[in-house]
Amino acid sequence: AQTVTQSQPEMSVQEAETVTLSCTYDTSESDYYLFWYKQPPSRQMILVIRQEAYKQQNATENRFSVNFQKAAKSFSLKISDSQLGDAAMYFCAYRSARLGDMRFGAGTRLTVKP
Amino acid sequence: EAGVAQSPRYKIIEKRQSVAFWCNPISGHATLYWYQQILGQGPKLLIQFQNNGVVDDSQLPKDRFSAERLKGVDSTLKIQPAKLEDSAVYLCASRSLKLDRGLPRGYTFGSGTRLTVV
Numbered sequence: 001a002q003t004v005t006q007s008q009p010e011m012s013v014q015e016a017e018t019v020t021l022s023c024t025y026d027t028s029e030s031d032y033y034l035f036w037y038k039q040p041p042s043r044q045m046i047l048v049i050r051q052e053a054y055k056q057q058n059a060t061e062n063r064f065s066v067n068f069q070k071a072a073k074s075f076s077l078k079i080s081d082s083q084l085g086d087a088a089m090y091f092c093a094y095r096s097a098r099l100g101d102m103r104f105g106a107g108t109r110l111t112v113k114p
Numbered sequence: 115e116a117g118v119a120q121s122p123r124y125k126i127i128e129k130r131q132s133v134a135f136w137c138n139p140i141s142g143h144a145t146l147y148w149y150q151q152i153l154g155q156g157p158k159l160l161i162q163f164q165n166n167g168v169v170d171d172s173q174l175p176k177d178r179f180s181a182e183r184l185k186g187v188d189s190t191l192k193i194q195p196a197k198l199e200d201s202a203v204y205l206c207a208s209r210s211l212k213l214d215r216g217l218p219r220g221y222t223f224g225s226g227t228r229l230t231v232v
Contacts, residue, residue, distance in 0.1 A: 004156070035220055043203055043228070044117075045157070047220035091156050101147070101170055102221060104156030 002027045004094050006105035013082045014113050020067075021077045021108050023092030031097040034068065034075045039089040039107070048090070051075065053097075079110075087112045120206050120224035128232055132194040135227045139187070139208030145169075146183055147221065148191050149205040157205055163189065196231045203228050 003026045013019035025034070036048040051059045051068050058066050063083075067076045079086055092105040119138040127133050139146050145164050149157035160179065162170040165186035174181065178197070183189040193200055207221035 037220075043205075043226045045205065045207070045221070045223035047222075050220055093156075101159050101162050104158070106154070106156050 002029075002032075002094050002096065002103050004092055004103050004105035006092055006108050008108045009106070010109045010111070012111045012113060013079070015082055015084060017082055018078060018080045019082055019110065021079075021090050021092075021110070023075045023077070023105060025073050025075065025092070025094045027073070027094065027096075029096055029098065033095045033097065034066075035093040035095065035102070036064070036066070036075075036077045037091045037093060037104075038086075039091060041088075045091070049077065082112050084112050084114060086110060118206055118208055118222050118224035120204075120227055122227055123225065124228050124230075126230045126232060127196055129198055130195040132192065133196055133229060134193075135191045135204050135206075135229075137189045137191070137206030137224060139189070139206070140210070140222055143208035143210050143222070144186070145209040145211065146189050147207045147209075148181055148189070149207065151203040151205055151226070153202070160191070160204075193229075196229075198231050201229055201231045 005024045032053045034051045037045045038048050039045050049059050049061045049064050058068050063080045065078045089107045091107045093102045095102045121136050147162050148160040150160050151157040161174045161181045163183040166183050181191045203226040205226040207223045209221050
């Protein structure tokens, strides 16, 4: 079964600085998708960025980028120029291209200090 | 587009009582999911629907949980009878089968229902 591990329960960053959130996963499949979701106190999960396993190029979305290392099964999220609104829980998720359901890690709580 | 609607937003019940949650997905989204998120953990899939058929309910505690998606649109999740360990946020999500820039679309989540069983 696929598992997703986020080893950092909490992270803190100074406003305008850069922070990297870690994620590793375990799978025997070759075709899958990876996602980072943000969950603010409102509880709604918001898609931040996604990556297809077959694509070598790391995905970027404005201030958010990933470092995807397929061989190492690592998928870290880098947030540049951190803003107060970035404070939230961040979840890494894996979805098999074949099965379709999404598996989440335990999350990392990000605090942004002014 | 309108988001995924869920109700109620909060619910407090006593153990052994029954409770139902409602979800209205984004119009046209064929796939609907119910997730359970216990405090301090990531969401865990309970059941997945494709239109009005069940695709995966392997993690649904069927002795007490049930779900349906009549007519392939709205869905309800029921717990009967509730236990203390059912206290959690219940998230509904839907997904379009259309691709976005060649990639599958992520799920669109509702704001969830926070259930407290006392």
